[in-house]
Amino acid sequence: MNVTVNRRTRHYRTVTFDARRNEVLLIDQRLLPHQFKIAAQAGYRATARAIQEMVVRGAGAIGATAAYGLAQAALGFGGRDLSKFARYIEAAFQTLQSARPTAVDPVNAMTAVRAAMQAGQTVAEQQALALAAAEQFAQEDVRHCEEIGRHGARLIRQNTRVLTHCNAGWLAFVDIGTATAPLYAAQKAGRQFHVYCDETRPRSQGATLTAWELAQQKIAHQIIADNAAGHLMQRGEIDLVIVGSDRTLGRTGEVANKIGTYTTAVLARRHGIPFYVAIPLSTLDWKMRSGRDIPIEERSQSEVLGAWGRRAKTRVLVYVRVANPASTARNPGFDVTPPELITGLITPRGIFKPADLWPNRHRLGDKR
Numbered sequence: 001m002n003v004t005v006n007r008r009t010r011h012y013r014t015v016t017f018d019a020r021r022n023e024v025l026l027i028d029q030r031l032l033p034h035q036f037k038i039a040a041q042a043g044y045r046a047t048a049r050a051i052q053e054m055v056v057r058g059a060g061a062i063g064a065t066a067a068y069g070l071a072q073a074a075l076g077f078g079g080r081d082l083s084k085f086a087r088y089i090e091a092a093f094q095t096l097q098s099a100r101p102t103a104v105d106p107v108n109a110m111t112a113v114r115a116a117m118q119a120g121q122t123v124a125e126q127q128a129l130a131l132a133a134a135e136q137f138a139q140e141d142v143r144h145c146e147e148i149g150r151h152g153a154r155l156i157r158q159n160t161r162v163l164t165h166c167n168a169g170w171l172a173f174v175d176i177g178t179a180t181a182p183l184y185a186a187q188k189a190g191r192q193f194h195v196y197c198d199e200t201r202p203r204s205q206g207a208t209l210t211a212w213e214l215a216q217q218k219i220a221h222q223i224i225a226d227n228a229a230g231h232l233m234q235r236g237e238i239d240l241v242i243v244g245s246d247r248t249l250g251r252t253g254e255v256a257n258k259i260g261t262y263t264t265a266v267l268a269r270r271h272g273i274p275f276y277v278a279i280p281l282s283t284l285d286w287k288m289r290s291g292r293d294i295p296i297e298e299r300s301q302s303e304v305l306g307a308w309g310r311r312a313k314t315r316v317l318v319y320v321r322v323a324n325p326a327s328t329a330r331n332p333g334f335d336v337t338p339p340e341l342i343t344g345l346i347t348p349r350g351i352f353k354p355a356d357l358w359p360n361r362h363r364l365g366d367k368r
Helices: 044-052 059-076 082-097 105-117 123-155 181-188 205-217 226-234 261-270
Strands: 002-005 008-011 015-018 023-027 038-042 160-164 193-198 221-224 240-243 247-249 255-258 275-278 306-310 317-321 334-337 344-347 350-352
Touching: 002 205, 015 059, 015 123, 023 044, 023 059, 038 044, 044 059, 044 082, 059 082, 059 105, 059 123, 082 105, 082 123, 105 123, 123 181, 123 240, 123 275, 123 344, 123 350, 181 193, 181 205, 193 205, 193 226, 205 221, 221 226, 226 261, 240 261, 255 261, 261 275, 261 334
Parallel strands: 160 193, 160 240, 193 221, 240 275, 275 344
Antiparallel strands: 002 008, 015 023, 023 038, 247 255, 255 334, 306 317, 344 350
16 A cells, blocks of 8 residues: 655555565554554564564464565575475474464465475475465465455445454555455545544554554544444444454354454444455465364453553653553453354455355365
């Protein structure tokens, strides 16, 4: 997407790779919306830390980052012994996979990279194949988001009022995004609409990232407290909900997404509001049989007990404790929405009911 910084506008992707320096380049999302900065990650361990510490976040973006991270590990290997190289790649794979366990995109992305590497007969050949496969995943991520926008744009009619939760925009992918793709396509078609961005506590990705994106794109929007969504639904002020996903089970249609998504889906069902989930094919998990088996990341208590913000005068980012000093907190990062609460899944292959994923699994990318 195009970003305007200091009155200069240029196109950026969330994740890119500098092959000459063997560095993964990431937009540092921890600093947005107050500061726009590209952070270079030297070495796959640094790339894994960037995923863990949410320099980069969002299913497709961390998928592409992990793919580039594995290629980065491959390119950083100095020997010629294929057995040692394979062990080194396995260690890098595990390090990158464990950075954030809930999303399935990193595993799918790195599995594709590692499979492509097998065609190489030497370390050098496998290194080149790793980088090519990582680039292919990134390009495919963009293409999937474009197709999601094309299929989902028809849901955004003139004057539609849309609710989002968390960020499934271009910052969460390599470009364009999933939940935002229908919005951008509808805007390009000339339709007027309004977006309500759930703030998405405790990290406030809706307030900091989605709202920043929409402002850059000049789409009408307002930030609301998470608990205000039900009130607006009750008053008839929301027509449609579109969210993203970090893992969608192809067997059951269950969706793991940012904490609060399940609550939003329950509210939407109560008020008869269509609830859609936008996903690329890399977010589909065809192996797991139950949403209860999805690993739910438990993040630091500090995210719940306080907040980051910028001082008005110095513009320095500071952490402020908000909660009672003697209290502790639970901080699950994700929840699971059951299929009966989901109107449809917007995919690159079209819009599907949750129950229709498994019968269409080969069309949707299951290669087993």
